[in-house]
Amino acid sequence: MKKTLLAAAALAFTAGLAHAGDTVRMGTEGKYPPYNFINDKGQVDGFERELGDKLCAMESLTCTWTTNDWDSIIPNLLSGNYDTIMAGMSITDERKKTIDFTQAYYPPAFSAYLGKDAGANIKGVVAAQVGTIQADYVAKSGATLLEFPTMDDTIAAVKNGEADAVFADKDALKPFSKAEGGDFVWAGQEVQLGEGIGVGLRKSDTALKDKLNDGIGKMKADGSLNVLLKKWFGDETPTF
Incomplete structure (x- = not known):
């Protein structure tokens, strides 16, 4: 039992260090256009890539991107393989039992x-x-x-x-x-369905959540998030 607790503590500590030095590993699926996809250059692209890069720049974070299959995207966040999920993931009560979310960056769709x-x-x-x-x-x-x-x-x-x-x-x-x-x-x-789409994070990453919430809030206030939504989803898309 003691070894189990120590291992869990070590994992949590490692996960907490994953974005030390203001470097954040952004996890996505890469198979859900226009939210996220792999472009002809083999790079992550789409609405969430552009939004994520913008948020990182606003909050002075250095971001890298990685892809993961959808069916294991939450377990691999919890395991510390990356620090966020930006993959068209709706905020739901069931998911909030396991992970945390920022405020929505896409309205209930x-x-x-x-x-x-x-x-x-x-x-x-x-x-x-x-x-x-x-x-x-x-x-x-x-x-x-x-x-x-x-x-x-x-x-x-x-x-x-x-x-x-x-x-x-x-x-x-x-x-x-x-x-x-x-x-x-x-x-x-x-x-x-759902409460909108937000950035998924480990419950322990409160400082990172605060930074991303700050960026999303600013983009809602100045209208730039709505501009990005219309760019990727068209003029009829729901906006804030």
Whole structure:
């Protein structure tokens, strides 16, 4: 028992040192455009990369970026592999039991269904990314939930007939809609879920949380966060 406590203390201490010297390792998925993705140069790109870099510059932090699979993104934050999560992660009561969040940098967003036609059976087999609030919603909706590790996998499931529809963040689904040159159409009704999207952190990293909250607050106050939201998500996106 003593060894276990010592090991836990050592891990917490190591995690606390992860951003010593004002260097912060930013964790993201890299597979959820336009929030985050890998560009043609092999670099993390997207709304959260631009926002994260801006926040770090405002708060005099040196930031580096790393990617991690979605299904283990929280465990690897807690293990000290990086210091933040900026990966389109909605703030929920369930997640707050394990990690902490900054204030939202994206307002409570709409999720939507996408299928091969507008009459897609949203109470049939619905694909969603594992560990998301959308997957939780589908599981409680009366539909049969089919979970996949990435957004691309959920789209492929609809394309090959494995699922009747996909349910995800509407902004993430837009590129796959016919309106944006994709193969699918909107089905059912939009649903507003979560408390908005924030930066995920370890509960012990209160100083880092304060710095990031300060930056987000300033960007809300001067309107620059809204400018960034419209740049990446369009003029119809929710703003602050």
